[in-house]
Amino acid sequence: MKQSVMTIVGNWKMNGLADSLGGLVSDLIDGLQEGPAATEVVLCPPATLIERVARAVEGHRVAVGGQDCHAQASGAFTGDVSAPMLADAGASWVILGHSERRQAHGESDADVRAKVEAALKAGLKPIVCIGETLAEREAGRAVEVVASLSDDLNDAAFAVAYEPVWAIGTGQTPTLDQIAEIHTAVRRAIVKRLGQGAGATPILYGGSVNAANAGDILGVEGVDGALVGGASLKAPDFLAIIAAGEAARVAVTGQQ
Numbered sequence: 598m599k600q601s602v603m604t605i606v607g608n609w610k611m612n613g614l615a616d617s618l619g620g621l622v623s624d625l626i627d628g629l630q631e632g633p634a635a636t637e638v639v640l641c642p643p644a645t646l647i648e649r650v651a652r653a654v655e656g657h658r659v660a661v662g663g664q665d666c667h668a669q670a671s672g673a674f675t676g677d678v679s680a681p682m683l684a685d686a687g688a689s690w691v692i693l694g695h696s697e698r699r700q701a702h703g704e705s706d707a708d709v710r711a712k713v714e715a716a717l718k719a720g721l722k723p724i725v726c727i728g729e730t731l732a733e734r735e736a737g738r739a740v741e742v743v744a745s746l747s748d749d750l751n752d753a754a755f756a757v758a759y760e761p762v763w764a765i766g767t768g769q770t771p772t773l774d775q776i777a778e779i780h781t782a783v784r785r786a787i788v789k790r791l792g793q794g795a796g797a798t799p800i801l802y803g804g805s806v807n808a809a810n811a812g813d814i815l816g817v818e819g820v821d822g823a824l825v826g827g828a829s830l831k832a833p834d835f836l837a838i839i840a841a842g843e844a845a846r847v848a849v850t851g852q853q
């Protein structure tokens with residue numbers, strides 16, 4: 598089953614300067630004017646741009662998110678940004694546990710759990726990233742790895758992004774059957790852990806989604822949207838992904 602709203606999230610990673618507002622953001626807003634209304638579009642620029650992007654998208658159906666937050670609300674944590682700070686700057690979502698943070702900053706599941714709690718407390722909607730490494734997939738452990746994440750969740754007010762680590766920024770994607778298998782396993786795990794409320798938690802796919810493959814991936818049963826890295830930096834590509842998501846939603850739900 599698909600959710601009645603598709604969620605398409607752009608993760609700009611460490612890309613974007615004030616110039617990006619003139620081209621990328623304004624082109625996106627223009628492209629969305631005639632576009633589908635039943636898609637939740639979220640832009641996650643670097644922290645330095647959150648306030649400016651939030652101002653630029655005001656009045657349009659685009660939300661803004663952070664790419665990480667600290668588990669504490671304030672304190673002696675040089676260089677970090679807290680969840681209330683993101684909310685204060687205009688964010689309503691935050692990506693947490695991205696594999697680039699787990700790998701480059703050593704974030705553990707426990708760290709991610711603490712961040713999820715901090716985000717919820719600040720009124721942000723966390724997008725919790727999970728995904729197996731290539732070694733874990735080759736060892737037949739992909740389902741086990743993604744399902745274990747549910748042990749760290751206490752609240753259903755979040756979105757999950759299934760992002761196989763080996764697919765991020767590589768141009769490689771799992772087969773549609775592999776994506777369906779993992780999304781089914783994640784849904785089962787979060788409903789088991791959190792109850793029926795988690796039946797409405799969006800489960801996004803992320804990892805080398807582009808304008809060409811978005812239609813197939815977003816059409817997979819159980820895929821409620823996409824977390825998009827590289828392709829979210831090009832307005833025509835990101836708009837094509839949003840349109841593909843909308844077409845997939847209409848095809849499955851029959852609702853315009």
Ligand code: PEP
Pocket residue numbers: 608610760764765766767768803804805806824825826827828
């Ligand atoms: C990501 O950064 O979450 C991501 C999925 O990147 P890409 O789309 O570039 O693979």
